[in-house]
Amino acid sequence: MNLIDQTFAELKKEQQTAFIPFITAGDPDVSTTLDLMLQLQRSGANLIELGVPYSDPLADGPVIQQASIRALNNNVTILDVIGIANQAKEAGIGIPLILFTYYNPLLQAGLENLFPLMSKSGIDGIIVPDLPVEESDKVRFHCEQYNIHYIPLVAPTSQERIGPIVERASGFVYCVSSLGVTGQRKNFYGDIEEFLLKVRDNTHLPIIVGFGISDNNQYRRFSELADGIVVGSTIVHTVEENLGLLKQPTTYSQGINNIREFISHLLGN
Numbered sequence: 001m002n003l004i005d006q007t008f009a010e011l012k013k014e015q016q017t018a019f020i021p022f023i024t025a026g027d028p029d030v031s032t033t034l035d036l037m038l039q040l041q042r043s044g045a046n047l048i049e050l051g052v053p054y055s056d057p058l059a060d061g062p063v064i065q066q067a068s069i070r071a072l073n074n075n076v077t078i079l080d081v082i083g084i085a086n087q088a089k090e091a092g093i094g095i096p097l098i099l100f101t102y103y104n105p106l107l108q109a110g111l112e113n114l115f116p117l118m119s120k121s122g123i124d125g126i127i128v129p130d131l132p133v134e135e136s137d138k139v140r141f142h143c144e145q146y147n148i149h150y151i152p153l154v155a156p157t158s159q160e161r162i163g164p165i166v167e168r169a170s171g172f173v174y175c176v177s178s179l180g181v182t183g184q185r186k187n188f189y190g191d192i193e194e195f196l197l198k199v200r201d202n203t204h205l206p207i208i209v210g211f212g213i214s215d216n217n218q219y220r221r222f223s224e225l226a227d228g229i230v231v232g233s234t235i236v237h238t239v240e241e242n243l244g245l246l247k248q249p250t251t252y253s254q255g256i257n258n259i260r261e262f263i264s265h266l267l268g269n
């Protein structure tokens, strides 16, 4: 049993949808990331996707690309992000943490080095968006060794690959709501309901949806269709809007409070 499984089991009992925010670790700096994680947990996050900054985030839109650049300017590495997860758990984070990283940082640091650290640091799942599931054997081997869930992405264009993808999943399946890159949007894939039902028919695991969800209307719509909702860019954009406040000790708490208020409106509280 992994904390992700327990979390979804509890949410299912309460008939609740998981709120899963994504933030770029180290944006604008490590200590702010820790405070943001604690604030997200207080604001109702059920799991957190912790993004490893990367120089070539091909699946990301401009908001997360900029966040990666800010974190990389602080020289934040995948090892630092694992360290942040560890500090967060020590600081009181009790919800599952999912390491979100492109494949290259994993490869450079070495799976055999990272997985023991990830396990010790309380990381419960990993998402590697640019690793085709057919090439995920090594990553999944290490995941099984260390009881870390391997969470694949499935897209509306996956169609006949939905089966092979979800059968290699553990923890939950991440359904991408639209084609293209991450970022706020007005429209989603035309047959999104049909797509989510098709994924649901292929797995007993919880299915979560992400990409473009940025206001309460969209959040409520997808809460009816999935077991969890990932929100990234619009939260990262709110961090960006408050960088000025977050940089000054005298206005720091105002910056954190602005982000708290944004999350509250997003969730319709």
Ligand SMILES: O=P(O)(O)OC[C@@H](O)[C@@H](O)c1c[nH]c2ccccc12
Pocket: 022, 049, 051, 059, 060, 064, 100, 129, 153, 181, 182, 183, 184, 210, 211, 212, 213, 230, 231, 232, 233, 234
């Ligand atoms: O940013 P959005 O549009 O809210 O989508 C979630 C997304 O941020 C997060 O899950 C994510 C960040 N980078 C990614 C790359 C591929 C797939 C998903 C992601």
